[in-house]
Each structure stands twice: as C-alpha cells, then as structure tokens.
Amino acid sequence: MKTHPNPVDGATTCASPEDHPYAAALVARQPVFDKSKKVRGYELLFRDTLDSACASFEDHCLATMKVIADAYVCLGPDMAAAPKIMVNFSRAGILSQLPYALPPGRTVVEFGECFLPDKDLLAAIHKLKSDGYQMCLDGFRETGGCEPLLALADIIKVDVLDQPPGEVADILDLVGKNGPILLAKRVETAGLFDMARAMGFSWFQGFFFQRPELVPGRKLPSNQQSRLKLFRLIEREDMDVGKLAEIIQSDVSISYRLLALLNSAAFGLPQKVDSIERAIIMLGWKPLRNWLRVVIFTDLAPRGKTRELSFASVLRGRFMELLAEEHFSRVSSSGLFLLGLFSLLDAMLDLPMAEIVTSLPIDEELKEALCGEHNVYSEWLELADCFETADWKHLDVFVEALGLDPALVAKCYHEALTWTNSFFLNTL
Numbered sequence: 001m002k003t004h005p006n007p008v009d010g011a012t013t014c015a016s017p018e019d020h021p022y023a024a025a026l027v028a029r030q031p032v033f034d035k036s037k038k039v040r041g042y043e044l045l046f047r048d049t050l051d052s053a054c055a056s057f058e059d060h061c062l063a064t065m066k067v068i069a070d071a072y073v074c075l076g077p078d079m080a081a082a083p084k085i086m087v088n089f090s091r092a093g094i095l096s097q098l099p100y101a102l103p104p105g106r107t108v109v110e111f112g113e114c115f116l117p118d119k120d121l122l123a124a125i126h127k128l129k130s131d132g133y134q135m136c137l138d139g140f141r142e143t144g145g146c147e148p149l150l151a152l153a154d155i156i157k158v159d160v161l162d163q164p165p166g167e168v169a170d171i172l173d174l175v176g177k178n179g180p181i182l183l184a185k186r187v188e189t190a191g192l193f194d195m196a197r198a199m200g201f202s203w204f205q206g207f208f209f210q211r212p213e214l215v216p217g218r219k220l221p222s223n224q225q226s227r228l229k230l231f232r233l234i235e236r237e238d239m240d241v242g243k244l245a246e247i248i249q250s251d252v253s254i255s256y257r258l259l260a261l262l263n264s265a266a267f268g269l270p271q272k273v274d275s276i277e278r279a280i281i282m283l284g285w286k287p288l289r290n291w292l293r294v295v296i297f298t299d300l301a302p303r304g305k306t307r308e309l310s311f312a313s314v315l316r317g318r319f320m321e322l323l324a325e326e327h328f329s330r331v332s333s334s335g336l337f338l339l340g341l342f343s344l345l346d347a348m349l350d351l352p353m354a355e356i357v358t359s360l361p362i363d364e365e366l367k368e369a370l371c372g373e374h375n376v377y378s379e380w381l382e383l384a385d386c387f388e389t390a391d392w393k394h395l396d397v398f399v400e401a402l403g404l405d406p407a408l409v410a411k412c413y414h415e416a417l418t419w420t421n422s423f424f425l426n427t428l
C-alpha cells in the first residue's frame with residue numbers, strides 16, 4: 001500500500017482517494033472478546049461506497065482482492081497483533097477463492113447458514129480448512145439442512161439479541177459443549193454479556209463494553225480528577241507555554257509517555273526531544289496539544305477497562321477532525337476531536353455523562369452533543385458511530401446531511417485508523 005509520510009502527526013496515512021481502491025470501499029472493524037473481555041480478534045466489515053449496502057465481499061475482480069488485502073495492512077499494528085481476523089464472505093466469494101487474499105492461520109472465513117451446502121461449496125470450504133483457514137457459521141439457528149456446514153465450522157456465531165434465551169439454549173444443546181467455539185453476537189449490554197457467558201458462550205461481539213455500568217454514589221478518584229484538571233489547563237488559550245511545560249513535566253507518567261512517543265520511529269525527528277518545552281519549540285503547540293490530549297485521555301482509563309474504549313474514542317476524534325478539515329467544515333475540527341475523545345467517557349468512568357461534562361473544558365454545544373442533545377455537532381458523532389457499528393444505511397443519511405463525499409469519508413477513516421494505531425503502538 002502506498003503511504004505518505006506525515007511528520008507533523010507522527011504517522012503514515014493511506015493514499016488519497018484518487019490513487020487508491022479504498023476510494024470505493026468502507027472497511028470497519030469490530031472487536032471480538034473472550035470471557036475476561038480480552039480482545040481475541042476483529043471482524044472486518046466491508047461496504048462498497050458506490051452501489052452496495054451489503055457487508056460481504058462479492059466482487060470477483062482483482063481490485064476487490066486488493067481492497068481486502070489492503071484492509072488488513074491499513075488497519076495497522078493492532079490488526080497485525082490480533083489473534084483472529086474475521087471476514088464475512090458470500091458464497092460466490094468463497095468459490096472465487098477471495099479468502100486467500102488474507103493470511104491463513106489467523107483468518108476466519110464467515111459464511112451464512114442460508115448457504116446451500118452443495119458439492120462445490122463444501123469442497124471449497126474443505127480446501128480452505130486444509131490450507132489453514134478457520135470457518136465460522138454465522139447466524140446459526142436450529143433449522144434443518146445445514147448439518148454439513150455445521151460439521152465444518154470451527155466457530156458458531158449466534159444472535160443473542162433477537163432470539164429468546166430458550167431458543168439460544170436449544171442451539172447450544174444441539175452444538176454441544178465440546179464442539180466449535182461459541183460466539184455470541186449483538187451483545188449490546190452488560191446484562192446480555194453476563195447471560196451469554198453463563199449460558200456457555202466463549203467469545204462475544206457487540207458494543208456492551210461501550211455502555212456505562214453506573215454505581216449510585218460513585219465519585220471520581222483523585223488521580224482522574226487531576227487528569228481532568230490538566231485537560232482544563234491545556235485548553236486555556238491564555239496559558240503561558242513555559243508555565244504549561246513546567247506543569248506537564250512535573251507529571252512523571254504523562255511527560256514520560258509523551259516524550260517516548262515523540263522520540264519513537266513514528267515521528268522520525270532528527271534530534272532527541274528531552275523536554276516538553278523543547279517539544280513545543282520543535283513541533284509547535286497545536287500539533288503537540290493533540291498528542292498531549294490523547295496521552296492524558298488514555299491515562300484516565302481505570303484498570304479493568306478494555307483498551308478498546310480508549311482506542312474507539314481516539315479514533316472517533318481523529319476521524320471527525322480529519323473529515324472536518326478536509327471538508328472545510330464551518331464546525332470546529334478541534335472541537336470535533338474533543339467530542340470524539342470524550343464520547344465514551346461515561347463507559348470508561350462508569351458515571352453519567354451529564355455529571356462528567358461539568359468537569360470538561362469544552363463549549364456548551366459539545367457538552368450538549370455528548371449528553372445526547374441534537375445540534376450541529378451531534379450529527380458528526382452519529383456519523384462516527386454509524387461507521388463504527390457498520391450501520392451503512394444510516395451512514396448514508398448523515399453523509400448526505402453533512403454534504404460529504406463518501407470517498408473522502410473512507411479516506412479520512414483509514415487515515416484516522418493509521419494515526420490511532422501509531423499512537424497506541426508507541427505509547428502503551
């Protein structure tokens with residue numbers, strides 16, 4: 001894949017829409033967790049931005065195979081380290097050998113229960129398995145006719161949101177405890193996660209981890225309060241830079257992580273940065289402040305919370321910021337960055353968002369958007385959420401409402417992924 005160095009941001013970016021097949025594709029990723037909420041891999045969800053609303057790879061051409069392969073590369077180091085990459089392929093895609101564009105051993109080929117298990121399909125699946133690919137039977141229900149596919153599945157994916165618990169239990173009895181890995185999908189709440197885990201599921205996919213578990217009377221610990229105080233300081237426009245550098249330098253954890261990031265290969269600076277004040281001189285305050293915002297933010301996350309919360313928040317912020325800058329939006333790109341960064345703080349801190357925003361150094365309109373009120377910022381946040389959940393239908397609505405070019409949306413999302421991956425690779 002072509003990449004363009006970006007020394008100011010300290011990351012590489014995907015090629016522009018004009019010279020890259022990503023111009024015609026949107027690729028989202030969703031984490032898959034185990035019982036301890038450790039990430040076991042990611043599902044890649046694909047959508048052709050031009051004329052398709054489906055989430056499977058159906059185009060047989062070489063360009064589509066390049067999109068699949070480049071999706072793995074562009075999603076960066078997190079994907080490279082992920083135990084599994086899950087991709088849903090159509091029957092035609094499997095017969096056309098499209099899964100071979102992704103690496104064996106790590107790739108899980110998903111296929112639907114509705115597939116007719118004819119001789120050609122079964123032979124193609126057998127061949128993929130013998131070549132090191134795992135198989136996932138998606139949307140499994142207790143119906144007849146899919147026994148040959150069930151026998152080939154390494155993973156069984158069951159929808160636990162739409163099906164009553166009794167039906168789910170019947171499916172688990174049919175599959176058996178010593179059979180394939182049981183993956184519960186559409187796990188949208190902590191209650192559903194607990195239920196699915198108790199029923200015997202081993203893996204879980206959904207956005208339960210983005211929902212706060214509110215505890216009455218809970219207050220912010222002192223270390224998190226100090227982080228929010230530091231946020232307020234760096235957002236002040238009248239703050240003396242020298243004084244600010246002293247304050248940041250006095251926080252050992254924050255200054256160490258920031259300097260480690262600036263001296264990493266991602267930045268490629270000609271001289272070592274040994275102080276915050278020198279970093280401000282070399283990079284300028286504006287680009288440095290963005291990195292500092294992210295370092296402080298990720299330091300807010302308490303132990304026990306999945307890193308996916310921090311990752312999703314940073315990705316949202318960078319995505320919206322890039323899109324606003326490229327689109328020349330009248331909405332503040334810096335404000336959108338903060339909006340995305342703070343958008344999952346309620347889940348991270350397990351506090352109501354209305355309580356959290358009273359401590360945040362942001363405009364009232366941003367606070368209103370974070371609390372779910374509709375305004376000029378809220379549509380941008382909903383756009384990012386649609387991309388994250390691969391809700392392509394509603395994504396189209398917000399793309400049109402904001403007057404955006406779909407190819408630009410795809411480009412900015414993948415640039416944001418690269419930027420976010422670069423940060424997490426070099427600081428955590």
